Amino acid sequence: MEPLISIALCTYNGANFLPQQLDSILNQTYKNIELVIVDDGSSDGTKDILKQYAVKHEQIKLYFNEKNIGFNANFQKAIAYCLGDFIAISDQDDIWLKNKLELLYQSIGNNWLIFSNSSFINEQGEITSGQLLNETFSLKGKTFKSLLFSNFVTGHTSLFSKKFKPFLFPIPKEGFYDWWMGFIAIYHQKITYLAEKLTLHRIHNNSVMYKLQGRDERYKEIIDNLAMTKNYKNLDKNDERLIYKLFKTYSSLGFFDKIFLVKMFFTNYHLLFPDLKPRHGLSRLNYALKLVRKTY
The missing domain is CATH 3.90.550.10 (Spore Coat Polysaccharide Biosynthesis Protein SpsA; Chain A)
Structure with a gap:
């Protein structure tokens, strides 16, 4: 059966x-x-x-x-x-x-x-x-x-x-x-x-x-997801530190936090946004800057 x-x-x-x-x-x-x-x-x-x-x-x-x-x-x-x-x-x-x-x-x-x-x-x-x-x-x-x-x-x-x-x-x-x-x-x-x-x-x-998401709704969605995933019990220590760092960065969003996010988005673009078009060099940097300005 x-x-x-x-x-x-x-x-x-x-x-x-x-x-x-x-x-x-x-x-x-x-x-x-x-x-x-x-x-x-x-x-x-x-x-x-x-x-x-x-x-x-x-x-x-x-x-x-x-x-x-x-x-x-x-x-x-x-x-x-x-x-x-x-x-x-x-x-x-x-x-x-x-x-x-x-x-x-x-x-x-x-x-x-x-x-x-x-x-x-x-x-x-x-x-x-x-x-x-x-x-x-x-x-x-x-x-x-x-x-x-x-x-x-x-x-x-x-x-x-x-x-x-x-x-x-x-x-x-x-x-x-x-x-x-x-x-x-x-x-x-x-x-x-x-x-x-x-x-x-x-x-x-x-x-x-x-329901269309505005800036505040999108921000809360990301915060909630990072808060959720950072507590997954089977995370590797390095992965746990990375997600926790992202969560803390999003929670405060000071000047240096935004710098960290730009660097994160630039370096990991192909992994974080795999379904967006390929970007390299200045195009990727501009996108990372735009994303931080637009969302935060």
Whole structure:
């Protein structure tokens, strides 16, 4: 028999699009699944929808939080309830292609985590222009440094092995749980990418990706991520010192801190920003200066 795959789905006021996502998960070509759903205190019709589906589908394990515990804590709770040999993460408002789980399972190999690509859809479920990652995206040449300032591993595209759980837990309260997942997996070189668009990722007024980031939001995101990653328990001492230094630099941002950042961005440009165009010499220096001025 094929190994059990658990799907961890966290819901919160998702009634508008939830039935489409539930149907796409329950109709996967990979059949040996359990769907673990934890609702974080919804006040719309989400709970009623979940109860109706749970009565009809024995694969669903349904839990309701007594009070709202937040995004990261709720995903940790859902993942902890999962019994599968592999665990997939689901957003409440996407639509999965029918063979998503099958392809991810076939491609994960001995890695801890695999992630894929997504197409964008609007509120009506129509495919729009754009996708999550560029067609040319690759993990080649990327290290943990490539995930310090931006994230390319998104939860809703991911499948991971249960062997990953001891490294993943506890998920920090601050930052983004999928950024944390990607950082740990790439740090141990136990990550792979499947260049297929397996999710229709819905962009709407309440979605995270819809909200444009200003300077302050971007700054807080980086601070939260550095605060999160600097405490990873299995860091090499040199890597721990580097991330801590970056965290302290971002936290104070005095004159000499900015000088340090310019030097850091210049020297490590190809690792920190691997998906930007190649830069050398004066062009790289100008970019480092511009980045410090623009963001800080």
